[in-house]
Amino acid sequence: MLSKIIAISGLTLRTAMRSRVFALLIAMVVICIAGLPLMIKSDGTAAGQTQLFIHYAFGLTMTLLSIAAAWSAAGAISLEVAGRQMHVLVTKPVHAAEIWLGKWLGLMTINLIMLGLAGGLIYGLLRWTTRNAVLSADDQVSLREEILTAHSLIAPEQTVSKPAPPGGAGQTLSAVPPGETQSWTFRVPERTSPGNALFLQFQFATSRLERQMPVTGLWLINADDSTKPYRTLGSYTPHVGHALKLPPVAPGQLLTVTYKNVETAEPATVLFAANTGAQLLIRESGFESNFIRALLLVLARLAFFSALGLTVGALFSFPVAVFTAFAFLFITGLSGWIGTEALMAEVDLSPAWLAGLLNAATYGIIQLANFVTPPLARFEPLSFLPTGAFIPWALVGTAWGILAIGYGGTLAVLGFWMFSRREMGLAAI
Amino acid sequence: MKNATAIFLLLAALLGLWGAARVHEQLWDYRARHQLLAAAPLENAPPLMAFTTVALGGFRGLIADLLWLRTIRLQQEGRVFEIAQLADWITKLEPHFTTVWAFQAWNMAYNISVLFPDAENRWRWVNNGIRLLRDEGLRYNPRNPNLYKELGWLYQHKIGYIMDSAHPFYRRKLAETMQAVLHGARLETNPKGTDPRSPMAPPEAGELQRLREEFKLDPALMRQLDAEYGPFDWRLPETHALYWAWRGLQTARDNPGADEQTTASCSCHPDAKAPSALPGVQACDQMMLQCLAAAFRQGRLDFDPATDLYVTTPRLDLLPQVMKTYEQAIARYDERNLRTVYANFLGEAIIILHSYGRDAQAREIYRQALRRYPDLDRTISYDDFIGANFVAMQKDAGDLPPPNAVAVVEGLLFQACRRKAAGDAKHAAEFERQAKAFRDIYMQARASEDHRLRTGLPELDILRRQAERRAQEETTPDMETKTK
Structure with a gap:
C-alpha cells in the first residue's frame, strides 16, 4: 500500500515540477519576498522595519501558499478526471484512499519545498537587512533582545495589594493610589540562562479622563540574594505595553517587584490588571528555532488546505472545486473575526420581531461557520513571530493535531468515500 | 504556417494596442470636457499607484475601510509599527480624499506620538505625520489649500504650541536641522567675499537641493515670503506654518475654485479655535495671521545647540506688517470674530511695547484701537489700561x-x-x-x-x-x- 502511495505522490510531484504554474509560483514568491524590503514603510526604527518585514513577508507567504495549495489540490484529481488520466489509474488495483493519500503526500512535498524556499529567503533577507554594517550596535542589541528572540511571559506568583471588596472591580484590577505601592513576586524559572536579559513587561490605566497622559512611577526590584534593590524612576504612558530591562538575576531566585505611585504633578490612581498588569519576560529560545516552529504552523495549515482542495476536487469539476475551496479558504481566513466579534454583532432595527429573527438567523449562520471552520487564528504565527513571542512545541503539536489530523483526516475520509463512489465512465459529449 | 499565423496575430495585437493608445487621449479629453470624471486624474503618481487606483475602481473604498479598521485595532493594542505602512496604503487608495490625508497625518503626530514617553520617539512620529502630508499628500493634491493648512497646523500647534510636554524638544530639533541647512536663521544670498567654508556662509547648492527635496521648501518662495512679510527666522515652527499657509493661499489664488472642489477639512483638531473648521482659503489666511502675530511675540530666536540655549523674544519691528495684514484680512472678510481677535492682538502689542519702553508707539496704537472700535470704554486712559492689564497678568x-x-x-x-x-x-x-x-x-x-x-x-x-x-x-x- 505504501509503495503505491509513494508512487502516486512521486507522479504528482513530477507533474507539478513540469507545470508552468509551479515555476510561476516560485517566481511570485521570490519576487514578492525579495521586493518587500524595498516597498514597506515602517515607523522609521530598525525594530519597526524588522517587525514589519517579518509580518508582511510571513503573511504574504502564507497567503500565496494557501491559495496555491488549495488551487493545486483542487486540480490534482479533478483535472486528471477531466483529462482521462485518472481512468488509467483507477482501472489498476489501487484503492481510492491510496490515490487520495498519494496525491496529498505529493502536494505536501511541494508545499514543503515552497515553504522551505520562502522561509530560507525570509531568513536570509532578515539577516541581510539587520547585518552589522547596516545597524548600530544599540539597534543590534535591541533587536536581538526584543524581536529576534523567543520570549515568554511569566505570571506573578503573588500580588501584594490592599484587599479588594468582593465582586467589585478590585477582583480584576489592582489600584495604586498616589503615594501607595503595589508588589508582585516572581520565581525566575530554572530554565532561564544566566546571561540572558530579563524584562518586566507592564501595562496600566489611570483614573484620569485624559487617556494617554504619562504618570511618574518608581520601580523597585529586589532579588533574594541582592542587598540593595534596583530602582528606576520613569514617566510611563497608560494603555501602552512597557518593557523594563532588569539587572541579571540567577535562575530560581524569587524576585519582588514593587511599583510606587510617585506622581505629584497631577496625582492619579494607577490601575493594573490583576493577572497581566505586570509580567516577567524571559528568553525561552533563539529566533531560529522559533522561526522553524512558525514555519511548521504554516505547514499545518497548508496540510489542511491541500486536504480541502483534494476532497472538493474528488467530488466536483475543476472550476467548481476551485470555487468551493476558495470560498472555504476565505471563510476560514475570517475564523478569528467570526469567533470573536461576529458572534457579538446584533442588528438593531424595527419592528423588533424582525430584528430578533434576523439576529437569530445571523447568529445561527455564524455559529455554524464557527463550528465548521478550523480555528486558524489560534495557530496564527503572525501573533508570535514579529513580536518575538515564543511558539511552544505544544502549540505546533496541537496545530498539527487539529488542522492536519483532525480536520485533514475528516476531509480525507470524506474524500476517499466520495472518490470511490464517483462515476468515471460517464460519456463525454 | 503556424508561425506565420502567430506573427500575424501578434502584429494585429500590436496594431490594436497602438490604435487604442491613439484614441485614449481623445477619450480622456472628452471625459474631462463633459465632466464625466468622478475625480481629477492623479498627477505625478507612480505607475503602480495609478494602475491600482484605476484597476480597483469602487473596491478601493472597501479596502481602505478594512485597512482603517486594522489601523484602529493596532493602535488600541499599542502595536504601532505597522501604522505608517497602513496610513500610506489608505491614503494612496484614496489619494484625492484630503480628509484621509489630514486625519492620518494628525493621528501619527498627535495620537501615536504620545504613546511614547521619550521625546525622541515622539519626534519621529510627529515627523512621520509631517512627511506624510508634505511629501505625499501635497504631491497628489498640489492645488488643495486645506492640505497646506493641515501641514501648517502640525508646525504651528504640534511643534510650536505648549500642549505636548515634549514640545521644547521638537522646537530644538527643528531649529537644529534648519540651522544645519541654512547656516543660520534664514536663507541669505551670498554676499561678496564670504568664505563658503564659514559656518555662517550661505547654503551651498547641495543644501539648497536638500531644502527643496527633503523639506519641500522652495528657496525662491522663502525669499519672497521674507521680502513680503519678514524677514523671518526659519528655525522657528511658526515660520514654517506661515510658509505653508501662504503657499495654500497662493495655490488657491492661482487655481480659483480649488477650495470648493475639495472635500471637507479634517475636524480632528481638539482645539475649537483651530482654523480647521473654516474653508481652506480662509483657514490659511487665519493661520497666516496667527503665525505673524506669533512672529511678533516670539520671532527672535537665540539658539545654541551646544549649550542647549533656546530663547525666543519679540520681534518689535514686525508689528507694522502684522497690523497691515490683519487690516487687509478684516477688509476682505469683514467678520466680527476677526475684529475681536485683532483688538486682542492690539491690546497685547500695547503691553509688549510698553514693557520695552516704547510708550509713544503704544499710545498711538491705543488711540487707533479706540478709533477703530467704538464699543471700547473711552473713559479708560492709556495708563489705566496698562495698569489694569499688568494687575490682571499677575493675578492670572x-x-x-x-x-x-x-x-x-x-x-x-x-x-x-x-x-x-x-x-x-x-x-x-x-x-x-x-x-x-x-x-x-x-x-x-x-x-x-x-x-x-x-x-x-x-x-x-x-x-x-x-x-x-x-x-x-x-x-x-x-x-x-x-x-x-
Missing part, C-alpha cells in the same frame, strides 16, 4: 502664555539696561526688581514640574543677556531685524 499668571511673559520680563530688563547705560542706576534697579518680581510670580503659578516644563521661563540671567544684546543692537539702525 498661571494662564499667561509664555511668549507674553517673556516679552514683559525681557522688556523690563531692556529698560533697565537702557537706564543703566544712561547712568540712571536708581530706575535701572527698579526695572530689574520689577522684572524679577514678574518672573517670580509667573513661575510660582507653575507648581507642577510638567507645567514648568511646558510653559516655564528661561533664567533671569539668560533673559538679561537677551535684553543687553537688544539694547546694543538698537544703537545701530536695522540691527534689530538681525536675529542671532
Whole structure:
C-alpha cells in the first residue's frame, strides 16, 4: 500500500515540477519576498522595519501558499478526471484512499519545498537587512533582545495589594493610589540562562479622563540574594505595553517587584490588571528555532488546505472545486473575526420581531461557520513571530493535531468515500 | 504556417494596442470636457499607484475601510509599527480624499506620538505625520489649500504650541536641522567675499537641493515670503506654518475654485479655535495671521545647540506688517470674530511695547484701537489700561502664555539696561526688581514640574543677556531685524 502511495505522490510531484504554474509560483514568491524590503514603510526604527518585514513577508507567504495549495489540490484529481488520466489509474488495483493519500503526500512535498524556499529567503533577507554594517550596535542589541528572540511571559506568583471588596472591580484590577505601592513576586524559572536579559513587561490605566497622559512611577526590584534593590524612576504612558530591562538575576531566585505611585504633578490612581498588569519576560529560545516552529504552523495549515482542495476536487469539476475551496479558504481566513466579534454583532432595527429573527438567523449562520471552520487564528504565527513571542512545541503539536489530523483526516475520509463512489465512465459529449 | 499565423496575430495585437493608445487621449479629453470624471486624474503618481487606483475602481473604498479598521485595532493594542505602512496604503487608495490625508497625518503626530514617553520617539512620529502630508499628500493634491493648512497646523500647534510636554524638544530639533541647512536663521544670498567654508556662509547648492527635496521648501518662495512679510527666522515652527499657509493661499489664488472642489477639512483638531473648521482659503489666511502675530511675540530666536540655549523674544519691528495684514484680512472678510481677535492682538502689542519702553508707539496704537472700535470704554486712559492689564497678568499668571511673559520680563530688563547705560542706576534697579518680581510670580503659578516644563521661563540671567544684546543692537539702525 505504501509503495503505491509513494508512487502516486512521486507522479504528482513530477507533474507539478513540469507545470508552468509551479515555476510561476516560485517566481511570485521570490519576487514578492525579495521586493518587500524595498516597498514597506515602517515607523522609521530598525525594530519597526524588522517587525514589519517579518509580518508582511510571513503573511504574504502564507497567503500565496494557501491559495496555491488549495488551487493545486483542487486540480490534482479533478483535472486528471477531466483529462482521462485518472481512468488509467483507477482501472489498476489501487484503492481510492491510496490515490487520495498519494496525491496529498505529493502536494505536501511541494508545499514543503515552497515553504522551505520562502522561509530560507525570509531568513536570509532578515539577516541581510539587520547585518552589522547596516545597524548600530544599540539597534543590534535591541533587536536581538526584543524581536529576534523567543520570549515568554511569566505570571506573578503573588500580588501584594490592599484587599479588594468582593465582586467589585478590585477582583480584576489592582489600584495604586498616589503615594501607595503595589508588589508582585516572581520565581525566575530554572530554565532561564544566566546571561540572558530579563524584562518586566507592564501595562496600566489611570483614573484620569485624559487617556494617554504619562504618570511618574518608581520601580523597585529586589532579588533574594541582592542587598540593595534596583530602582528606576520613569514617566510611563497608560494603555501602552512597557518593557523594563532588569539587572541579571540567577535562575530560581524569587524576585519582588514593587511599583510606587510617585506622581505629584497631577496625582492619579494607577490601575493594573490583576493577572497581566505586570509580567516577567524571559528568553525561552533563539529566533531560529522559533522561526522553524512558525514555519511548521504554516505547514499545518497548508496540510489542511491541500486536504480541502483534494476532497472538493474528488467530488466536483475543476472550476467548481476551485470555487468551493476558495470560498472555504476565505471563510476560514475570517475564523478569528467570526469567533470573536461576529458572534457579538446584533442588528438593531424595527419592528423588533424582525430584528430578533434576523439576529437569530445571523447568529445561527455564524455559529455554524464557527463550528465548521478550523480555528486558524489560534495557530496564527503572525501573533508570535514579529513580536518575538515564543511558539511552544505544544502549540505546533496541537496545530498539527487539529488542522492536519483532525480536520485533514475528516476531509480525507470524506474524500476517499466520495472518490470511490464517483462515476468515471460517464460519456463525454 | 503556424508561425506565420502567430506573427500575424501578434502584429494585429500590436496594431490594436497602438490604435487604442491613439484614441485614449481623445477619450480622456472628452471625459474631462463633459465632466464625466468622478475625480481629477492623479498627477505625478507612480505607475503602480495609478494602475491600482484605476484597476480597483469602487473596491478601493472597501479596502481602505478594512485597512482603517486594522489601523484602529493596532493602535488600541499599542502595536504601532505597522501604522505608517497602513496610513500610506489608505491614503494612496484614496489619494484625492484630503480628509484621509489630514486625519492620518494628525493621528501619527498627535495620537501615536504620545504613546511614547521619550521625546525622541515622539519626534519621529510627529515627523512621520509631517512627511506624510508634505511629501505625499501635497504631491497628489498640489492645488488643495486645506492640505497646506493641515501641514501648517502640525508646525504651528504640534511643534510650536505648549500642549505636548515634549514640545521644547521638537522646537530644538527643528531649529537644529534648519540651522544645519541654512547656516543660520534664514536663507541669505551670498554676499561678496564670504568664505563658503564659514559656518555662517550661505547654503551651498547641495543644501539648497536638500531644502527643496527633503523639506519641500522652495528657496525662491522663502525669499519672497521674507521680502513680503519678514524677514523671518526659519528655525522657528511658526515660520514654517506661515510658509505653508501662504503657499495654500497662493495655490488657491492661482487655481480659483480649488477650495470648493475639495472635500471637507479634517475636524480632528481638539482645539475649537483651530482654523480647521473654516474653508481652506480662509483657514490659511487665519493661520497666516496667527503665525505673524506669533512672529511678533516670539520671532527672535537665540539658539545654541551646544549649550542647549533656546530663547525666543519679540520681534518689535514686525508689528507694522502684522497690523497691515490683519487690516487687509478684516477688509476682505469683514467678520466680527476677526475684529475681536485683532483688538486682542492690539491690546497685547500695547503691553509688549510698553514693557520695552516704547510708550509713544503704544499710545498711538491705543488711540487707533479706540478709533477703530467704538464699543471700547473711552473713559479708560492709556495708563489705566496698562495698569489694569499688568494687575490682571499677575493675578492670572498661571494662564499667561509664555511668549507674553517673556516679552514683559525681557522688556523690563531692556529698560533697565537702557537706564543703566544712561547712568540712571536708581530706575535701572527698579526695572530689574520689577522684572524679577514678574518672573517670580509667573513661575510660582507653575507648581507642577510638567507645567514648568511646558510653559516655564528661561533664567533671569539668560533673559538679561537677551535684553543687553537688544539694547546694543538698537544703537545701530536695522540691527534689530538681525536675529542671532
